[in-house]
Amino acid sequence: MEKNLENNHIQHVLICISSSKLSRKTILSAADLAMRNHACLSAIYVKKNSYFNQLSLKEKQELEWNLSQAEKEGAQVFCIYGKDVVTEIVHFVKKNQVDCVVLGNSLKKRHSFVERESIASKLAKKIPDTDIYVHKQSNDEESLLLKKQRKESIRIIKDVLFAFFILAFVTLCGFFMESWGFRDINIIMMYIVGVLLTGIFTSSILSSFICFLYSGIAVFAFNYFFISPVxxxxxxxxSYIGTFFVMFITAFLISSITHKMKNMASVLSLKANRTELLLETSQKLQKAVHMEDVMQKMSWQISHLLEKNVLYFMGDPNHYEPKQCVYQKKAFHPLSSIEMQAAIQAYELNRHTGYATDICKDSRYLFLTVRNGEKIFSIVGIDMEKEPISSFEEGVLLAMLSECALAMEKEEFVAKQNDAFTKLKQEQLRANLLRSISHDLRTPLTSICGNASALLLNSKEMSEEQRIRMYTDIQEDSLWLINLVENLLSVTRIENGTMQLNFQTEIVSDVVEEAISHIRTKPKQKFLYEEPDEILAAKMDARLMIQVLTNLLNNAVKYSYETSIINVKVFALGEECVIEVCDDGAGIRDEEKEHIFDMFYSAQRKVVDGRRGMGLGLSLCRSIVLAHDGRIEVHDCKPHGAKFQIYLRKEEITLC
Structure with missing residues (x-):
């Protein structure tokens, strides 16, 4: 029976879950019905112990997947224990005021000579006011199920033939043992070994029944061929009647234990493989450095698990191009218009689409969402090659996608945390900059203002020597401010990434001499410049390199005594040329050398002229030198003082 369910009165939809793989379509249909009618969605599975224990491992895994799928579609899942399925469903419908029950129509029939009434018919009689919707399978689904049943029938026939072969072989061995004088107990042990072999090597759903049948036939065969009268x-x-009974019970128990051990070994093997795959996936995802790297590693894991080509979108397929993961040089099939539509639908509806689903089912690809709740991180497309995957592979695949979603959520959180940390650091830099500017500009500006006021008011009463000294102080403070502003502008350009370098091959000695010419030393200070033995050239931006040397030379003047000699040296060292500035001040302590090039860091060095720096100069020097693919180092100068060395790559020059 099938009803038109486009009714506005539907407020509560109930899905009846089973262990069938085709139950997935029922879940999707019910979820779509609930969404269209804005109704509540519930799912129920009635667990009958007698039936549940007969389920195979794959059917139990399929049942777990169906329950989890219903939960993902927004259903509240209920597992109810009961003896009669129809009675439990009716009780649930009346108690929870369900308006519509959605069932699947399975082709699987019980082995019975009497045709039984369907569950849908029984429900229709007991709850006539509730809509009953039976989701019928398509022709493809029926063909798939019939094919599966045919394979299972062939497997049963093979197991029966194998059991009879073992029985015949054991009986033949019994004849030989009897002719050689073996006792009856030894022949009985051979039949029990046959039961054990049958339990180990049969794998159909009737393997337990076949072992039971073998145990009974073995007793009759032993009686018929080996017990007098033969x-x-x-x-x-x-007394042989008791022997037959014990033989049957022993054989049956051994077959049951063997069957259970086989099932347990199969479960443990699947769990071990699943754990190993998930552990390997987790380890690889932990090594990923960004979200796309996470998705790429996950796609390769899926490709190796299913041995199929995989692609992924890092967001809305309308705005992102697919990235490919080709498995062992398999031919890659580009996405058709139907498959692109399936990918877009997967993103917009936040559900699986494409192959073997009710949305764009003609698609060659199955599209899955990597999501955490309502948030979608990416879309994964698997080239199914018109071959469905096993329940085990599907369970592992969904677990891997969940692991991927957690990893991507973690990467997103880390990225946001890094952005927040970067913004906080920028705010700290701005705060430090403002604090340093407000503190360090006050002294020279006060000096300039005071000297200028004194000259305006009292210049006639001052001697020529006093006026010259004030003019000199104003000039020195102005030059210091100009140098500070240049450093601030350069730091701003570096932070914004707008600094443009004009690289040209320059004579190093010329650049050093130009920098020295811009430095004003104290009255008794002087520079001692040692030129290289050869002409050394390096590729550099001369303007910026002069600024670096100016900062180093100004620091040398600033931290040296009034009678100091500041040594400047240029020399070659292998494939590099080195510029060295050495003062004879107090030097830099070892613990401060690690931070001397950090922005806003000022070493606890004694400043001879009393003027404190902002901690920008050396940080700027390092940034500029690094932009030249060079390096800057600080060492101790013997017997005291600090020595700064700039290393630049040497360039060959041709003299015409």
Missing amino acids: WTFKVYDK
């Missing part, structure tokens, strides 16, 4: 089922010695 070739009959008569027994003269009544």
